[in-house]
Amino acid sequence: MLMQGKKGLIVGLANDKSIAYGIAQALHKQGAQMAFTYLNEALQKRVEPIAASFDNSPVYKLDVSDEADMEAIAAKVAADFGEIDFLVHSVAFAPKEALTEGFMKTSKSAFQIAMDVSVYSLIDLTNRLESVLAPGASIITLSYLGGPKYIPNYNVMGVAKAALESTVRYMAVELGASKGQRVNAISAGPIKTLAASGIGDFKQILNWNESNAPLRKNVTIEEVGNSAMYLLSDLSSGVSGEVHYVDAGYNIMGMAAVEKNGEGKSVFVWDANK
Numbered sequence: 001m002l003m004q005g006k007k008g009l010i011v012g013l014a015n016d017k018s019i020a021y022g023i024a025q026a027l028h029k030q031g032a033q034m035a036f037t038y039l040n041e042a043l044q045k046r047v048e049p050i051a052a053s054f055d056n057s058p059v060y061k062l063d064v065s066d067e068a069d070m071e072a073i074a075a076k077v078a079a080d081f082g083e084i085d086f087l088v089h090s091v092a093f094a095p096k097e098a099l100t101e102g103f104m105k106t107s108k109s110a111f112q113i114a115m116d117v118s119v120y121s122l123i124d125l126t127n128r129l130e131s132v133l134a135p136g137a138s139i140i141t142l143s144y145l146g147g148p149k150y151i152p153n154y155n156v157m158g159v160a161k162a163a164l165e166s167t168v169r170y171m172a173v174e175l176g177a178s179k180g181q182r183v184n185a186i187s188a189g190p191i192k193t194l195a196a197s198g199i200g201d202f203k204q205i206l207n208w209n210e211s212n213a214p215l216r217k218n219v220t221i222e223e224v225g226n227s228a229m230y231l232l233s234d235l236s237s238g239v240s241g242e243v244h245y246v247d248a249g250y251n252i253m254g255m256a257a258v259e260k261n262g263e264g265k266s267v268f269v270w271d272a273n274k
Helices: 021-029 041-051 067-080 108-128 155-178 204-212 221-230
Strands: 007-011 031-039 057-060 083-090 133-141 181-186 242-247 258-260 267-269
Touching: 021 031, 021 083, 021 221, 031 067, 057 067, 067 083, 067 108, 083 108, 083 221, 083 242, 108 133, 108 155, 108 258, 133 155, 155 181, 181 221, 204 221, 221 242
Parallel strands: 007 031, 007 083, 031 057, 083 133, 133 181, 181 242
Antiparallel strands: 258 267
């Protein structure tokens, strides 16, 4: 199995519908040992049964905005695993008003919160885990097309994802040169998750992506999980600093998808599916 003997930490799993869960499934199938984190008591009740289903994996409280939690995480990981071979960063947040009002109404505090939780936490967490991240370890984070491109209602999270993707590149250079560690991002297509529930008109985004992606579908957490497993395994030993799209090809499109109708005329797939 591809991940046999490898150990790692998955940060940000919320429930069995989340992308992090799809990643955990794929890693478990390939023999990985994992630990999970939860944000608060409400999520603890969801995460602990999931961890138990993955060979009773360890579970730690971790709020990336809480100094005590961050200071303690390396010792907890070391106690259970010694060293770890991979880190999954699945953490993002912006205040609700920053996603429901216009982008130009973004407050300074909302901007700072989005950047701190969604971007800086990757740098901070990696530094905190420096003593337990093995040489050659692989780190991945989760991005979205709303970083490099405009997506309606994504607002400040788009700016945060753009910063996150740039962070991946800078981290890849420094950690690759000094420790042989790899850093990559996965940019998944829209998926119905707890995080996505805060984005306005998300159902329309799902329908649009399905109509216009080259594969004419939306991706699943299992498909994203398989790609993540590849990036965390030795199969991708020559890959670092990349943003890997798992979106049924939607990111390559320059305009809406077109097909021929019964009369042989070109029509937008979106219109044909209405």
